[in-house]
Amino acid sequence: MAGDERALIVTLLLEDQAQARFDRLRAEHFPAERNHLAAHVTLFHALPGGQRPAVDAALARAAARPPFDVEVSGLQLLGRGVAYRLRSGELSALHAGLAAEFDPWLTRQDRQRLSPHVTVQNKVEPAVARELRDRLAAGFTPHAVPARGLGLWRYLGGPWEPLAEHPFAG
Template identity: 85%
Template sequence: MSGDPRPLVVTLLLEAEAQARFDRLRAEHFPAGRNHLAAHVTLFHALPGEQRDAVDAALAGVAARPPFAVAVTGVQLLGRGVAYRLAAPELSALHTRLSAEFGPWLTPQDRQRLSAHVTVQNKVEPAVARALRDRLAAEFVPSEVPARGLGLWRYLGGPWEPLAEHPFAA
């Protein structure tokens, strides 16, 4: 058990080309002074920091599986931002399994059904977000991106500290 109480964040890691594409969009559209992170797919937002060892072990266990593709299914308005929606049966199953393991530690937000997405804009006026959503939706082409593993991070009040990566088995 780790003594650091700051929350843990779990993400799905994407292959380098997809990550770079989403990072470019985020750098272009996210307000610079508020963009502390690379693009990411959050699976769990706030697990207890004191449970780092158990969380790390659970991630290692579920990562012992083949990599899989994630469908990029559309552009989503977040109110004050824009995201790309993602879907994969393997991702849903993985999230369900981890939710069962993390059950007692889940916040109300993390108890909700997974709505996987990559945020490329946030914390802007709603009209600015709608305009970007409309532009990105007009040029959107469905695609697939490879998922390469799971990431574990410590939330530092804005930025995240990387703690571990658990690549999917080849």
């Protein structure tokens, strides 16, 4: 829809095998009635929908770079959920460049330091989250997963509408 003002979301896209693994974990551990989304790595939570052409163009420019790996570095307790922490200097630099371009539109949340992660459980009792974190941590080994590009989505009040994918060049 032209002129749609609903918020835009920007994500880092992971290669298919890693995405499928995180999706399986999310399907298994996220309360089904609240699980409207595939697993994702949110970079920006709420850019203005009316700026879609400018956001899309910025993502296309940012994606004109080689793919890179992101380290899955550990597990993070979210209070009422569990996430896998991610770490990458290249991702931090990419995010900083986009944040500079999007600066006039950034919300307070999107101005915070990037803490990339993939949430596989949320909206559960804290004890349930602690148990899952401990169980997943027991067999965890840090490893790298390839990032394949940037995704643009429109927030629909729960679900997200996919708008564009910008694969990394190379």
